[in-house]
Amino acid sequence: MLSIRGLTKRYGERTALDKLSLEIAPGSFTVLLGPNGAGKSTLFQVLTGLFAADEGEVTVAGFSHRSEPAAALRSLGVVFQQMSLDLDLSIRRNLSLQADLHGLPRKVAAERIVEGCRRLNVDVDLDRKVRELSGGNRRKVELVRAGLHRPQVLLMDEATVGLDPKSRRDLLAALHEDVATRGCSVLWATHWVEEAEQADRVVVLHKGKLLADGSREEVTRALGEPSLEQGFIARTT
Numbered sequence: 001m002l003s004i005r006g007l008t009k010r011y012g013e014r015t016a017l018d019k020l021s022l023e024i025a026p027g028s029f030t031v032l033l034g035p036n037g038a039g040k041s042t043l044f045q046v047l048t049g050l051f052a053a054d055e056g057e058v059t060v061a062g063f064s065h066r067s068e069p070a071a072a073l074r075s076l077g078v079v080f081q082q083m084s085l086d087l088d089l090s091i092r093r094n095l096s097l098q099a100d101l102h103g104l105p106r107k108v109a110a111e112r113i114v115e116g117c118r119r120l121n122v123d124v125d126l127d128r129k130v131r132e133l134s135g136g137n138r139r140k141v142e143l144v145r146a147g148l149h150r151p152q153v154l155l156m157d158e159a160t161v162g163l164d165p166k167s168r169r170d171l172l173a174a175l176h177e178d179v180a181t182r183g184c185s186v187l188w189a190t191h192w193v194e195e196a197e198q199a200d201r202v203v204v205l206h207k208g209k210l211l212a213d214g215s216r217e218e219v220t221r222a223l224g225e226p227s228l229e230q231g232f233i234a235r236t237t
């Protein structure tokens with residue numbers, strides 16, 4: 001579903017991604033665990049075409065970044081760390097603009113907008129301006145937007161920043177449901193070990209390289225400490 005081969009990205013002298021290879025299967029929830037500066041955001045920026053890699057290849061849903069970039073990017077949905085909604089537009093307008101970009105028929109878009117907001121408990125009038133929303137609700141609207149075109153791969157970069165515990169749970173539950181029912185794949189970047197609890201797979205990124213990869217138990221064993229959190233802290237600081 002998502003194939004990353006030998007990806008290298010340098011900022012001048014600094015290597016942010018170092019020959020990174022990773023295969024993400026359909027219908028899987030993978031947590032990309034990395035401390036600050038590990039390269040998580042850089043990876044997402046390269047995967048979404050914001051930056052070009054220096055070396056390596058990416059394929060999304062069978063489409064190569066290099067030879068079929070539009071199709072590859074259409075197969076992705078993404079939530080970045082930095083909020084990117086238009087504050088002066090309503091929730092509905094922000095979402096319908098995204099639906100238009102993906103060419104969704106108006107009726108389908110309108111239904112998905114209402115259904116997505118209901119599922120994530122966006123608990124305000126959808127015609128309110130985003131500027132008037134709490135940080136948590138803004139975040140949820142971004143998450144609804146990322147899934148509107150039903151992408152096969154969802155990239156989430158610190159997606160629970162600004163969410164309270166209940167909203168965080170709602171979001172994780174909705175994504176796990178998407179994985180189970182639609183067979184999409186989620187790559188969830190975080191530095192919070194507790195978010196790896198229900199993951200099918202945990203990948204630990206450190207200094208742009210994979211440090212460990214497997215189930216939660218396998219990764220805990222590989223890091224050589226009694227718990228995943230202890231191992232993660234010991235090996236990445």
Ligand SMILES: Nc1ncnc2c1ncn2[C@@H]1O[C@H](COP(=O)(O)OP(=O)(O)OP(=O)(O)O)[C@@H](O)[C@H]1O
Pocket residue numbers: 011014015016034035036037038039040041042043191
């Ligand atoms: N625009 C840039 N110019 C120079 N160096 C950069 C730039 N962006 C990131 N870096 C460096 O690349 C490395 C990886 O950074 P990146 O932001 O990808 O990590 P991260 O895992 O997302 O961290 P965080 O959890 O703090 O967001 C770091 O050493 C960072 O300082």
